[in-house]
Amino acid sequence: MAAPATPRAAADTSRWPAPRGRAFTRAQWAVLIGGFLVNVGSFSIYPYLAVLLRERLDVGMAQVGVVLGAATLVQFASAPATAAVAERIGLKRSLVAALLLYSLGGAAFLAGQRVPVLTVAGLLLISGGGSLYSPAYRSYLVHDVGDEHRPRLVSAGNAAGNLGIAVGPVVGALFVHRPAVMFAAVTTVYAGVALGHVFLRRERRVADAPPVEPFRRMLHGVAVLPFVVTAVSFYVHMQFYQYLSSYAQGRMATLLFGAAMMGYSLGLVVVQPLVAERVGRMSYPAAVAIGFGALATGMAAFAGGNGPAVVGGVAAISVGSAVLFLKNDLEALAGSRRSATVAFGQQRLAVGVGSFLSGVAGGSVYGAFERGGFLPGFWLVVAAQCVVLPVLVLTVGRWLGRRPAQDDL
Structure with missing residues (x-):
């Protein structure tokens, strides 16, 4: 005997999907x-x-x-x-x-x-x-x-x-x-x-939409684990985005580097829609493992210090980013007690936090390795962080999840 539909499921049947035969x-x-x-x-x-x-x-x-x-x-x-x-x-x-x-x-x-x-x-x-x-x-x-x-x-x-x-x-x-x-x-x-x-x-009001809360509570209801994982994701990712151009000078042709970076963006365009449904069904720890694993592989490849190594590293990071960034947003939407609009705003703040930390900490570490004459070592340090940081975040998140439920931020 089928279980009765929940109020949320009943509401879903009234939503406006794309017309038959059209994706959007x-x-x-x-x-x-x-x-x-x-x-x-x-x-x-x-x-x-x-x-x-x-x-x-x-x-x-x-x-x-x-x-x-x-x-x-x-x-x-x-x-x-x-x-x-x-x-x-x-x-x-x-x-x-x-x-x-x-x-x-x-x-x-x-x-x-x-x-x-x-x-x-x-x-x-x-x-x-x-x-x-x-x-x-x-x-x-x-x-x-x-x-x-x-x-x-x-x-x-x-x-x-x-x-x-x-x-x-x-x-x-x-x-x-x-x-x-x-x-x-x-x-x-x-x-x-x-x-x-x-x-x-104009969008219509959804019957089961979360209530609009005062401005002072703009961070209330944030999905904490996706927020932290997003910040960590961009902390390591932006080190690739900010410092690879400087590192690549003299190690590969400028045209090849430009093509690799365009390939990175085009890789996201192609890969993310192809894997979207699978990523949606995937568990969060599995997506984090795949995403950060690909980022670690790409960062380590940069240590090779030549054109093929950089191109291969960029390709790996493109695939890892496609999985990781999508799953972070989906988990934030699923875990937030606020509207999708506010959830996306909170995720954008997490991107800013990670990018800021990348600029502050990453720049200092890059400068230290540059002065020491061993810049490839910088990428090995970043690769190690891609392995250690997500394990640490998920472990702490799992431990906190076992504690008695408390109000979020």
Whole structure:
């Protein structure tokens, strides 16, 4: 005899899946295309920001670092707050508002040729737009769908964004010597996507949605273990992203390195949707083992210090990241007592925490090995951390899970 349906299961039957024969609704397609275009625009600018700020502001790299650090702080530290805003005003309105901030930022970059300080304003506006856009974008894709559809939709959102990250620097390189044309084009893209999103279907209220809580409780209900694992994931991952370019100089052709890094992003685009359903069914410890195992393999390969070793290492990290980043988000959604919007905002804060720790600790360790004349040893240390840290986190998490239940953060 079949068990009676639970209230949650009964609610799932009323949700709006994609029409038969289609993977996504029209609204989801529009948001996915928008996410791709936004990242093409943003990442056509980001790789050249340090040079641009230095030229326009006529300052040293220390001052440039302060500006970039402030922009990173705006993007990640404010994510729980902007997610809470999106939860209140709605996802469609948040997407449009974020794209207006992006558009104003692009216009400020364009005007910064004559008034250099507007370049800083443009960077902060785009960072603020990203902080609001990211949780609303990802939450819109999974809004009002059953849990079984989440792996496919989260991976599709990530794939669209990563494809934009891969294409953006190439587009930027075409216009790097014509910044006015680049900023005008980027602003037009942002404004066009904003206009398109005005016509999105407004999300409906879900009957069993978690209650909206006060701003002071923006971190309440966080899924602690996925938050910590995400922070650790980006702590080790960003050491690859931040320091490999410096390490690769003189060890491999610049063109080969650029192709490898583009391959990294394209690998995420291809691999994550292919493994999404399997990752969704996989246990968290298994996904953590596969993800960090691939990261450890890739970091250790970098110690080889030549082109093939670096390319192989990047490929391994691409596969590991595809599994690990997706499972972290799925576990956060499953374990959070808040809306998907707030859960994604909390995850973005975890990314910021890990990235910050990577910059502080990783830079010091890299510098120590550089001064000691044995840079390959840096990657072996990072590889060891990929093995030790997740074991430590999961062990502590399992121990805490056996304790009497207490209120989360």
